[in-house]
Amino acid sequence: MKLLAIETATPQGSVAWVEEGSVVAEVCELLDQRLSERLIGLIDRLLQENHRTIQEVDAFAFSHGPGSYTGLRIGLAAIQGLILGTGKKAVAVSTLETLALNAKGHPGWVIPWLDARMNQIYGAIYTFNSRGEPGIVQPEVALPPEQFLERVTQPALFMGEGSLRYQSLITERLGKRATFASPSLQYPRASLGALLAWEKVKKGDWVDFGTFSLRYLRPSAAEIRTKFASNA
Numbered sequence: 698m699k700l701l702a703i704e705t706a707t708p709q710g711s712v713a714w715v716e717e718g719s720v721v722a723e724v725c726e727l728l729d730q731r732l733s734e735r736l737i738g739l740i741d742r743l744l745q746e747n748h749r750t751i752q753e754v755d756a757f758a759f760s761h762g763p764g765s766y767t768g769l770r771i772g773l774a775a776i777q778g779l780i781l782g783t784g785k786k787a788v789a790v791s792t793l794e795t796l797a798l799n800a801k802g803h804p805g806w807v808i809p810w811l812d813a814r815m816n817q818i819y820g821a822i823y824t825f826n827s828r829g830e831p832g833i834v835q836p837e838v839a840l841p842p843e844q845f846l847e848r849v850t851q852p853a854l855f856m857g858e859g860s861l862r863y864q865s866l867i868t869e870r871l872g873k874r875a876t877f878a879s880p881s882l883q884y885p886r887a888s889l890g891a892l893l894a895w896e897k898v899k900k901g902d903w904v905d906f907g908t909f910s911l912r913y914l915r916p917s918a919a920e921i922r923t924k925f926a927s928n929a
Contacts, residue, residue: 700891700894700898701756702759703776704759705759705764706762709884712724724743728768733774752783754779755785757779757785758787758891760792760885762792764819789909790897793885796811799878801829805854806849806853807853809855809859809860809885812862818840818842819838820840820845821836822849839915846871855875
């Protein structure tokens with residue numbers, strides 16, 4: 698089984714190729730502008746550098762959020778285009794759980810934060826069992842960072858762009874109970890998402906695009922402004 702995974706929920710985009718549950722290759726690139734064009738280029742680069750073709754893919758994987766609204770939508774559109782062209786299926790994985798896998802094996806709480814703008818973060822709390830599988834302590838939420846920190850009652854490892862933005866606040870509130878991941882572990886990666894996806898593939902947990910929706914956790918800024926204007 699060959700799996701092609703993409704990650705577009707943050708500015709650091711990536712594409713990975715997995716065979717039988719093992720990562721063969723991954724390419725990463727900053728996708729801050731011309732996202733759709735750069736994503737297709739990233740996929741082409743992965744295939745060419747590793748002498749693979751899109752026809753060899755048995756299934757696709759992508760991040761369903763939370764994260765950048767634009768990034769998630771472009772990732773979804775890319776996957777739908779690939780499915781239309783190949784006739785293959787896809788699985789979707791959590792951006793926050795993918796990010797947390799950077800700390801696989803950590804003995805305590807792992808807290809991935811993404812910057813949700815508007816003075817909020819997307820966050821969750823995970824622990825890892827003896828097999829390195831993530832378990833959920835706090836489900837995914839969109840909250841002001843101060844409110845989320847009220848739920849952190851144990852020493853924890855923070856990671857993600859949201860934790861970098863609010864590092865001073867985290868340290869002020871938690872002191873030595875808070876530690877921070879190294880710079881190389883601050884973004885979700887397609888290779889990690891592919892490992893989560895692999896378990897879903899084995900279970901046949903395929904995306905039904907007739908009922909599927911991305912996991913935004915809250916309305917977009919534009920939707921909030923529109924609602925506010927309509928109620929004015």
